[in-house]
Amino acid sequence: MRPRTSNSRQTSHYSPRFAGKKRTPARRSTVEIHASRFINKAIAPVDDTPYAPTHLFSDFGLNPQTIATLGHIGYETPSPIQDQTIKPGLAGKDVIGLANTGTGKTAAFLLPIIDALATSRTVQGALVLAPTRELAQQINDEFRRFSAGQKLYSALVVGGVNMNRQIREVQRGPHLIVGTPGRINDLIDRNILRLASCTTFVLDEADRMCDMGFVRDIRKIESELPRKRQTFCFSATMTTDVKAIVEEFMHDPVTVSVIKNETNDHIEQDVIHARDKAHKIELLLELLRKDGFDKVIVFCDTKHFAQRLSDRLSKEGFTSEAIHGNKSQGQRDRALRAFKSGSVRILVATDVAARGLDIPNVSHVINFDAPKQYEDYVHRIGRTGRAGQSGQALTFVSQPGASAPKSLTARHHERPNRSHSVRTEPTQNTKPSHRRRLTGGAAAEDRLVRLIDTL
Numbered sequence: 001m002r003p004r005t006s007n008s009r010q011t012s013h014y015s016p017r018f019a020g021k022k023r024t025p026a027r028r029s030t031v032e033i034h035a036s037r038f039i040n041k042a043i044a045p046v047d048d049t050p051y052a053p054t055h056l057f058s059d060f061g062l063n064p065q066t067i068a069t070l071g072h073i074g075y076e077t078p079s080p081i082q083d084q085t086i087k088p089g090l091a092g093k094d095v096i097g098l099a100n101t102g103t104g105k106t107a108a109f110l111l112p113i114i115d116a117l118a119t120s121r122t123v124q125g126a127l128v129l130a131p132t133r134e135l136a137q138q139i140n141d142e143f144r145r146f147s148a149g150q151k152l153y154s155a156l157v158v159g160g161v162n163m164n165r166q167i168r169e170v171q172r173g174p175h176l177i178v179g180t181p182g183r184i185n186d187l188i189d190r191n192i193l194r195l196a197s198c199t200t201f202v203l204d205e206a207d208r209m210c211d212m213g214f215v216r217d218i219r220k221i222e223s224e225l226p227r228k229r230q231t232f233c234f235s236a237t238m239t240t241d242v243k244a245i246v247e248e249f250m251h252d253p254v255t256v257s258v259i260k261n262e263t264n265d266h267i268e269q270d271v272i273h274a275r276d277k278a279h280k281i282e283l284l285l286e287l288l289r290k291d292g293f294d295k296v297i298v299f300c301d302t303k304h305f306a307q308r309l310s311d312r313l314s315k316e317g318f319t320s321e322a323i324h325g326n327k328s329q330g331q332r333d334r335a336l337r338a339f340k341s342g343s344v345r346i347l348v349a350t351d352v353a354a355r356g357l358d359i360p361n362v363s364h365v366i367n368f369d370a371p372k373q374y375e376d377y378v379h380r381i382g383r384t385g386r387a388g389q390s391g392q393a394l395t396f397v398s399q400p401g402a403s404a405p406k407s408l409t410a411r412h413h414e415r416p417n418r419s420h421s422v423r424t425e426p427t428q429n430t431k432p433s434h435r436r437r438l439t440g441g442a443a444a445e446d447r448l449v450r451l452i453d454t455l
């Protein structure tokens, strides 16, 4: 732990010069991932040996109302991260939680927070930072669910939506603030949010927040918090940035790790060779017509392409929604609700938009574009095979002249009720003459979009 001075502002590395400027995502190496890392055919059977928790929820000393609520919503036993975090959390200790999404980490930090707030009733007594609006929304929803009947209030402070409503919510005096670092800072800069009474601080998915370029924002926010406080930091990986944050922000932390493998070994993983993007679209359509592809997330590199692909799938008769950074918060929420409820079968997403989402029963993750970082791959495929279920992840890899491996095509059966013939050769596009001349990646994307339209 680095020494802190009494004025925490002085310890901040934040420079006001950057306030409000566009964040630059941290640079990560982009060495192409070898296709063999996307294959795992020898899947381990789903380990159905239940974790033997060392506590029951009733052992932690949580208030009776919280225990009753947990029973009501069907939480019978603590998950491993909850089993090991709630006790030190209730004792006021700083906790580093090494955990992926889907492990129950939200309750692991929210339950101790609810317990403390129910006693202290401190307005703006706790702050949770999350990398994406969706994750922040989920945490806020979970807080409201777990704290039902305790007259505890929260405010969601995220970018991409009108600020006025959030300002009104914050001014109403909520006990918990959940938000994304950029918007939280906006409200601090406008003197609407003051964090002097905030004695619990949570960094959820700290590695992702750092990757997304939020380090400066996080440091600035931390400099506004009282020095004497409790800090939780959850992360799937201990990157250099996360280590630095932990050293600076935390005091004598307890570390709880529930990370088992680099990737979920109960997820069947395979690659599909495709000649080019047009071929990928054909193969994707073919896959989506097969049995078993009931709830599918398709990952793409760019927002623009994610939208076009989703539109294309809708035109083909699939129920599909896109979720990416160009969509308003309302549109994203609606798309997620539709996908979760099953009224939409396919969700086309970019990495950032899909991070941390908790969507049950996803049958397949399809990486239309292979991820640039292996870490992103692990996060993507973690959307399927949740809560001990098995799942399948398929990644398109470019290999000129190649086609889908027989093993893949043989494994799935055609849907009997659909008889769509799929062309095996990509259609060569006709070139519209009126288009502005584009170069490099923009030209490639433009060609692709036109190609999709003609397929």
Ligand code: AMP
Pocket (backbone or CB within 6 Å): 074, 075, 076, 077, 078, 079, 082, 100, 101, 102, 103, 104, 105, 106, 107, 358
């Ligand atoms: P999280 O990792 O916090 O996003 O949680 C993943 C999913 O597991 C969510 O749907 C939670 O509601 C659920 N969950 C978390 N803890 C428990 C528990 N102890 N018992 C049952 N379900 C849980």
